[in-house]
Amino acid sequence: xxxxxxxxxxxxxxxxxxxxxxxxxxxxxxxxxxxxxxxxxxxxxxxxxxxxxxxxxxxxxxxxxxxxxxxxxxxxxxxxxxxxxxxxxxxxxxxxxxxxxxxxxxxxxxxxxxxxxxxxxxxxxxxxxxxxxxxxxxxxxxxxxxxxxxxxxxxxxxxxxxxxxxxxxxxxxxxxxxxxxxxxx
Amino acid sequence: xxxxxxxxxxxxxxxxxxxxxxxxxxxxxxxxxxxxxxxxxxxxxxxxxxxxxxxxxxxxxxxxxxxxxxxxxxxxxxxxxxxxxxxxxxxxxxxxxxxxxxxxxxxxxxxxxxxxxxxxxxxxxxxxxxxxxxxxxxxxxxxxxxxxxxxxxxxxxxxxxxxxxxxxxxxxxx
Numbered sequence: 001x002x003x004x005x006x007x008x009x010x011x012x013x014x015x016x017x018x019x020x021x022x023x024x025x026x027x028x029x030x031x032x033x034x035x036x037x038x039x040x041x042x043x044x045x046x047x048x049x050x051x052x053x054x055x056x057x058x059x060x061x062x063x064x065x066x067x068x069x070x071x072x073x074x075x076x077x078x079x080x081x082x083x084x085x086x087x088x089x090x091x092x093x094x095x096x097x098x099x100x101x102x103x104x105x106x107x108x109x110x111x112x113x114x115x116x117x118x119x120x121x122x123x124x125x126x127x128x129x130x131x132x133x134x135x136x137x138x139x140x141x142x143x144x145x146x147x148x149x150x151x152x153x154x155x156x157x158x159x160x161x162x163x164x165x166x167x168x169x170x171x172x173x174x175x176x177x178x179x180x181x182x183x184x185x
Numbered sequence: 186x187x188x189x190x191x192x193x194x195x196x197x198x199x200x201x202x203x204x205x206x207x208x209x210x211x212x213x214x215x216x217x218x219x220x221x222x223x224x225x226x227x228x229x230x231x232x233x234x235x236x237x238x239x240x241x242x243x244x245x246x247x248x249x250x251x252x253x254x255x256x257x258x259x260x261x262x263x264x265x266x267x268x269x270x271x272x273x274x275x276x277x278x279x280x281x282x283x284x285x286x287x288x289x290x291x292x293x294x295x296x297x298x299x300x301x302x303x304x305x306x307x308x309x310x311x312x313x314x315x316x317x318x319x320x321x322x323x324x325x326x327x328x329x330x331x332x333x334x335x336x337x338x339x340x341x342x343x344x345x346x347x348x349x350x351x352x353x354x355x356x357x358x359x
Contacts, residue, residue, distance in 0.1 A: 029242045030344040058284050061297060064273020065246035066207040072277040084278065092266065095243020096250060100262060102241045103251050106233070114359045120229070120319050121328055121354010123236035125346045127319070128329030130209055130312030132336020132346075138305040147302040154306025158213045159313040162221070165203045165214040169303070173205075176299035181291075185298045 008045050010078050014086050020044050021090030032067040146184035150176055189257040190264050197268035206304030208245045212311030225256040228318035324357040
C-alpha cells in the first residue's frame with residue numbers, strides 16, 4: 001500500500017471545502033475552469049481527473065452558470081446541503097467583492113475618455129472570445145448540415161431578429177432532439 | 186426599490202432556467218432584457234459592465250451582480266447573483282443523481298447532441314450582440330476578430346486577448 005501513488009481524498013471538513021473554493025475564486029483570472037482543475041485535482045486532490053471531467057460535463061449540460069452548478073453537485077456529494085451552500089459561498093465571496101470594487105472604481109473614472117476606450121476595448125475582446133469559442137466548439141459540427149442549419153437558425157432568430165430565448169430555446173431544442181433521434185446530429 | 190429588487194429576482198431567475206451552455210449562451214437574452222426591456226443600462230454601458238466582469242477574476246456570472254448593482258445598489262447585486270444561480274442550483278441538486286442512472290440512455294445522448302449546435306449558435310449570437318452594442322464601429326470588430334483568432338487558433342490564456350483588447354481600445358477608440 002505504501003508504494004501506491006497518493007489517492008484522492010474528499011475534503012474532510014466544511015472549512016477545508018470553503019478554503020478550497022475560496023482560493024479557486026480568488027485566483028480565477030480568465031475563467032474558473034482551469035483553476036477548478038488545478039485546485040481540486042492537482043493541489044488538494046479531492047477528485048480524479050476522470051471524475052472532474054464527468055462532473056464538468058454534467059454541469060455544462062445543466063442550465064445555469066456551469067461553475068455555480070459544480071459547487072452544488074460537489075458540495076452535495078461531500079457534505080449535503082451545508083456543503084452545497086458553503087462551496088457556493090466560498091467560490092463567489094471574493095470575486096463578488098472584486099467585481100463590485102472594480103465596478104465602483106470604473107464608475108468614478110467613466111467620464112475619462114481613455115478609461116472608457118480601454119474598457120470598451122476589453123468588451124470588444126470579450127465579444128471576440130465568444131466568437132472564438134463558438135468557432136472552436138462549432139468545428140466538430142461543421143460536416144453536419146442539420147447542425148449548421150440549427151446554428152444559423154439560432155443566430156438569425158436571436159442575434160438578428162432579437163427574438164426572446166424563451167421562444168427560441170423550446171422550438172430549437174424540439175427540432176434538435178428530433179434531428180438527433182434521426183441521427184442527423 | 187423593493188419593486189426593482191423583485192423585478193431583478195424574477196428576471197434573473199427566469200434567465201437561469203434557460204441558460205443552457207452557461208453565461209455565454211444566455212448573453213444575448215441578458216442584453217435584450219437588460220437594455221431593451223428593462224432599460225437598466227444603455228447598450229454601450231452594458232458592454233462596459235461586461236468588460237469589468239471579464240477583467241475581474243471569478244466566474245463570468247458576476248456580470249449579473251454588476252447589472253443588479255447598477256439597477257438597485259448592493260442589495261440588487263446580491264439579489265441578481267442569487268436569483269441567477271438558485272433555480273439552476275435546485276435543478277443541479279436533483280439531476281446529479283439521475284445523470285449517473287441515465288448514463289447510457291438514448292435520450293440522454295440525444296439531448297446532449299441536440300444541445301451542442303444550439304449552444305454554438307447562442308454563443309456566436311452573444312459575441313455579435315456584444316460587438317454590435319459597443320460604440321466604435323469597425324474598430325470594435327477589428328479588436329473582436331483579433332481576440333477571436335487568439336481564442337480559437339492559439340492555446341494562449343484568454344487574459345492575453347483581454348490585455349490586447351485594452352491596449353488596442355486605448356489606442357483606437359479614444
